[in-house]
Amino acid sequence: MIAGAGPVTRPGERATVRLRDGGPEESPRYAPEWLQLREGADATARAQDLLDPLRIRLANLPGRPGGLVVHDLGCGTGSMGRWLAPRLDGAQHWVLHDRDPYLLHFAAVASPRSAADGSRVTVEARRGDVSRLTPDALAGASLVTASALLDVLTREEVETLADACAGAGCPALLTLSVAGRVELTPEDPLDAEITEAFNAHQRRTGLLGPDAATVACEAFSERGATVRLHPSPWRLGPEQAALTEQWLRGWVGAAVEQRPELSGPAERYLSARLAACAAGTLRVTVHHTDLLALPGPRGGAA
Numbered sequence: 553m554i555a556g557a558g559p560v561t562r563p564g565e566r567a568t569v570r571l572r573d574g575g576p577e578e579s580p581r582y583a584p585e586w587l588q589l590r591e592g593a594d595a596t597a598r599a600q601d602l603l604d605p606l607r608i609r610l611a612n613l614p615g616r617p618g619g620l621v622v623h624d625l626g627c628g629t630g631s632m633g634r635w636l637a638p639r640l641d642g643a644q645h646w647v648l649h650d651r652d653p654y655l656l657h658f659a660a661v662a663s664p665r666s667a668a669d670g671s672r673v674t675v676e677a678r679r680g681d682v683s684r685l686t687p688d689a690l691a692g693a694s695l696v697t698a699s700a701l702l703d704v705l706t707r708e709e710v711e712t713l714a715d716a717c718a719g720a721g722c723p724a725l726l727t728l729s730v731a732g733r734v735e736l737t738p739e740d741p742l743d744a745e746i747t748e749a750f751n752a753h754q755r756r757t758g759l760l761g762p763d764a765a766t767v768a769c770e771a772f773s774e775r776g777a778t779v780r781l782h783p784s785p786w787r788l789g790p791e792q793a794a795l796t797e798q799w800l801r802g803w804v805g806a807a808v809e810q811r812p813e814l815s816g817p818a819e820r821y822l823s824a825r826l827a828a829c830a831a832g833t834l835r836v837t838v839h840h841t842d843l844l845a846l847p848g849p850r851g852g853a854a
């Protein structure tokens with residue numbers, strides 16, 4: 553099971569999130585199908601209001617011959633670049649980071665080719681562990697981005713990331729961190745219990761889960777950045793039934809893994825929720841938070 557609201561694999565089904573069952577020290581892997589399924593909802597959810605302050609900061613950077621250099625951390629199949637690159641003006645070079653070479657390949661082949669003003673966008677892939685990023689690795693960066701990453705990191709890893717961004721003096725747009733709040737319509741008495749168990753599951757090995765945006769806000773602020781947080785909820789209705797179904801399976805599955813005594817009621821709950829989803833009568837809001845950190849001059853306040 554992956555920390556993050558992804559689907560659970562059932563016997564006989566093709567895994568949509570976890571591709572192999574590793575030992576405790578083996579990193580979870582994300583299936584491209586799951587990342588593809590969520591890309592549309594992610595794109596709609598992303599906080600547009602953070603774009604103008606970001607554009608202004610990028611426009612004020614000293615000009616570089618090759619344009620902007622953007623490092624996308626935990627890029628998966630590259631959905632962040634496909635969303636952001638066409639919304640920024642000027643030539644861009646995207647450095648795509650992930651530890652999973654399979655996902656990096658998808659990201660590189662489906663990368664955006666042109667910026668908002670038609671300028672050229674180029675990419676390179678870098679395989680590695682972004683939780684150990686150094687300021688040197690970000691030397692020359694204009695911007696660091698991440699999407700659906702912070703909640704699967706620890707506090708220490710987020711602090712390392714904040715150190716690297718502060719050292720490189722670049723802004724960071726860190727989006728779609730789960731907020732730990734979910735609203736389902738119609739309501740069910742088990743909603744709150746499943747939510748709590750899911751949140752506990754996310755935090756189980758010291759990962760930040762729903763605390764990610766708050767911890768990142770503190771970490772970047774302590775290093776002199778001005779931080780803005782903005783909600784970026786998924787609002788899922790009948791048009792997103794496939795995503796809702798997979799999300800429900802993952803959300804309830806993680807809750808049961810955390811609290812096995814919920815298994816009986818949760819199974820009935822999931823069946824009823826899936827039936828409502830198939831009938832088009834279920835609506836789900838999954839709250840996320842986007843964060844923009846703008847560094848101050850030479851590490852001072854912005």
Ligand SMILES: C[S@@+](CC[C@H](N)C(=O)[O-])C[C@H]1O[C@@H](n2cnc3c(N)ncnc32)[C@H](O)[C@@H]1O
Binds near residue numbers: 628631649680
């Ligand atoms: C939930 S997926 C999000 C992918 C993509 N950013 C998106 O929004 O679709 C998390 C991604 O982060 C990568 N990842 C997680 N922890 C990592 C780490 N410590 N180093 C490098 N990649 C990591 C995973 O391989 C996966 O591709």
